[in-house]
Amino acid sequence: QQPVQSPQAVILREGEDAVINCSSSKALYSVHWYRQKHGEAPVFLMILLKGGEQKGHEKISASFNEKKQQSSLYLTASQLSYSGTYFCGTEGVGYNFNKFYFGSGTKLNVKP
């Protein structure tokens, strides 16, 4: 039930935009987004709970399309501090209800 992220890696110049996608073959009831700097713990960005919900966090926002079982993270006018690996995550469904699954991550490198 691990969600699938794309792309696996992105290289940007400062000020450019990026989109990271997260999709699941199972029903999604919520989508979490976290960012991890190398060697550090993942840090919470946002959670989307309802289909169609969109949230924003400074210049980082996300959408959740429940019908398509996917979520997208939008990074606008990227800054050097946005570099890191982004993970989406979701709770399991069915008999995996109490488990939690992360995608394999998208590595973002923002260059000056």
Added chain:
Amino acid sequence: EAQVTQNPRYLITVTGKKLTVTCSQNMNHEYMSWYRQDPGLGLRQIYYSMNVEVTDKGDVPEGYKVSRKEKRNFPLILESPSPNQTSLYFCASSLSAEFGNTIYFGEGSWLTVV
């Protein structure tokens, strides 16, 4: 300060020598879990606990044990470590297993088994 604390942060051990990685949270969270992180595979859940004395297997439980005798503590036990358990381990907690609760991570434990 709300935090998840795990120890040790770095450990090199030999195959077969039992070890325990401790984890403690001060947020009175019900749900705690352990993840391992390997290159290209993301974070994979090893075990989780819904509350005291309630634990269950995650996706990659083989070779690990856990216990939850107190709400704040959730140690990870490797009874007989093997080299394929060399990894970065994270303990995490959240208010409950319900949808939409923020997950708080410990700083990670780098484990090398030789």
